[in-house]
Amino acid sequence: MAWTKYQFCLAAMMLITGSINTLSAKWADGFRAEGCNGSQKHLFNHPFLQAVGMFLGEVSCLAVFYMILCHDRRRTEPQMAPVRKFNSFLFLPPALCDMTATSIMYIALNLTSASSFQMLRGAVVIFTGLLSVAFLGRRLITSQWVGIFLTICGLVVVGLADFVSGNHDEKHKLSQVLTGDLLIIVAQIIVAIQMVLEEKFVYKHDVHPLQAVGTEGMFGFIILSLLLIPMYYIPVGSFGGNPRGVLEDALDAFCQIGIKPLIFLALLGNILSIAFFNFAGISVTKEISATTRMVLDSLRTIVIWIVSLSVGWEHFHGLQILGFFILLLGAALYNGLHKLILAKLPWCKERMEEDFERNRLLTENKDSINVSPCN
Template identity: 70%
Template sequence: MAWTKYQLFLAGLMLITGSINTLSAKWADNFTAEGCGGSKEHPFKHPFLQAVGMFLGEFSCLAAFFLLRCRSTGQSDSNVDVQQPFNSLIFLPPALCDMTGTSLMYVALNMTSASSFQMLRGAVIIFTGLFSVAFLGRRLAPSQWLGILATIAGLVVVGLADLLSKDDSQHKLSEVITGDLLIIMAQIIVAIQMVLEEKFIYKHNVHPLRAVGTEGFFGFVILSLCLVPMYYIPAGSFSGNPQGTLEDALDAFCQVGRQPLIAVALLGNISSIAFFNFAGISVTKEMSATTRMVLDSLRTVVIWAVSLALGWETFHPLQILGFLILLTGTALYNGLHRPLLSCLSRGWRPTQEGEHERLLGDSRTPINEAS
């Protein structure tokens, strides 16, 4: 079945905005500028401030939800309105998970390449599957267990490629290892977040845009307030600002003032996350979750290609192998092999059908139609 123009638009929007989200964050990290008080030029390493911007983008999804609800007012077949009353505070725990996981990922993005960062995020499949079994009482199909094993193998290959593509200095190697481990840790937290979201969204019949926007509100407010104590918490070599603290938002604003392109990168990150969430939810609704998974995999390819073209990273053949293994694991876990097997089965059956027609006469009714 051919896609409609609207479906093509949604698919393109998801692919483009999803790619921009990671690339804009990495672009901001690559800038160097003077900070406050005439400090010398230094890299823009402000992961917690970037996380605040990401939550601002998620918060804007609430506006999209209320616009959709206003447009659907009076339509009997609308599914935008919440069917059951719920307390918004139920989304505070997943918001805290999102806040922690996102902050860790932005810290890790400073330590690794954009393509490896995106590939390693595939680890969320492993922990989502295990937690859904442990906490939601689900039973995974054999293909899903195979998908988890393939994902683990893919992560090992991608991590190895990430190490081999870096310098041989101990500092670089330790930085890469730390970054990769932080991404894996973040995916454990994100998996917990996804399990909680699924439980609350289906229990209270909450529209996904409203859930994302509510979490964005909590994350934006809490993390913005946390920037104040972070300004005074010493972080030593872990810090990326001259003051040596966990986060120096004032230094970030000074750097933005001296290098306006950083503001462009940050705005790209904020706006892209809002459109990406809207497009992703719409793709799942209009097409399927499988389509969303395929587009998300294509996003990794786009990020990888752009990073190589801009010279942000060097090519290593192992990344191709790692990506293909991860793609296989994701496809198995999400059941993408089923439509492929079905297509192959349909392609095989007509041949058999033809043979039966020649043997049984001129009947044109498939003998296996009922199945």
């Protein structure tokens, strides 16, 4: 079925804003500016403040939800379901996971390349699959286990590419790049826990996705904003990346932004892109399919990689392409994309119909039949 113009716009919005989200954060990390009290020029290394900005973008999804709801209620025949009452604190545990994972990933983005950052986020497939088996009682089919195995292989290839490539320099030594890669993978474990918590406790309440994202963002924004206060006094030495050597120096960040307004532009791009990306992603799932959303999410890695090469943020290495395609194949198998492709092949379609008819005759007393002959 051909896409409508609206569906094309949604797909383009998701691809573009998803790419801008990572690229704008990396752009901000590359700026050098003086800090407070006339300190020397230093890199804008403020991952926790950037995470606060990301949550601010998610909070805006809540505003979008109520705008859409208000517009729908003005119609003669409203199409949206009535807003269900739910306990907002159900979103607190996944919000804490989101806050922790996001902060770790912004720290990692300071250490590794933007393309490796995006590729290694594919590790979430591994941990989501394993945790869903352990805590949700889900049974993975053969193709999903193969997808997890391929994802592991892809991660190894991407890590090897960072090890042998020239994407590290005097500012980011090889040990820092590999540390950044490992931090991204650790963050994906936390993201997987977040997804399992959402599926187990949140989704059963039938909360609108935009409302869910906005509520989680509100918790993350409030908690992390308050945590910036003690972080200002926690000494961590050179790890902090700021003149005072503390965990997060928000005042130093604001001073740098005032001196270098382009940093504000980069942060604004990050905030707006995460808002539009969440809206577009949810709309793509609703208007087209979840599989299309997965494919678009994978394609933005290519956009990020091409832009990073064009502006000189990293150097070309063939292993990255190989790693990307292995990760893409693993994600496709895990999410069942191969079923849609095989179902369109005449021989597989005929086989599915024959199996369906045979199972219908054998299980005529059952209400539903689940047949997956093309795993």
